[in-house]
Amino acid sequence: MSHRADVVRRARALLGRTISGHGVTVRITEVEAYGGCEDPASHAYTRTPRSEIMYGPEYRLYVYRSYGIHFCANVVTGPTEIGAAVLLRAGEVTSGHELARFRRGETPPERDVQLARGPGNLAQALGITLADLGTDLLADHEQGDDGEFTGVRLGPECRGRPRIASGPRVGVSKAADVPWRFWLDGDPTVSAYRRSPRAPTPG
DNA sequence: CCAAAGATCGTG
């Protein structure tokens, strides 16, 4: 099995799985695979201090700031010599709605499908910042003094076989031909597709 | 040192 097939399989396996962040839980509905040093679109393509975490242990959290405004959350999937990772692009909030709405700016409940739609919004809903960089997403839950769970963790693996659709990655100008964006077919929380302004025009 | 680009989002 090639490394490319490996990160793709792991990206698909994250769909339907839950991730909890600082009191909010979402069911992951959209992801993108990034093939590390073998993928020109990956931050790990050029190995630098920022991307070093991607060459570390699997199921750690890679967080980066996007356009000076947003944070984006990724799951490092290994192997360590490749530095592959999966960007979490969208999810459905399943608990902590009040907190998620507050973090997103007091949006009304009728717009809950948008709470974690788009990678920046997903990270914001979960309260993920650079302070969470490197978090072990599979570690045993930590609890504060009040007994409430704090931190970022993945839930158990999804058992079912959901209908998965795929297409080109959003906002990516390099390797725009590979269909490494995956989402739960028909799910209303999936983000809108916007091609990179720099992507080569097809045809 | 400096300039430029960027795995975005909301608004117009």
Place this chain on the structure above:
DNA sequence: ACGATCTTTGGG
């Protein structure tokens, strides 16, 4: 189509 806002990266 554009602006907000800042880190990382690479070139001089």
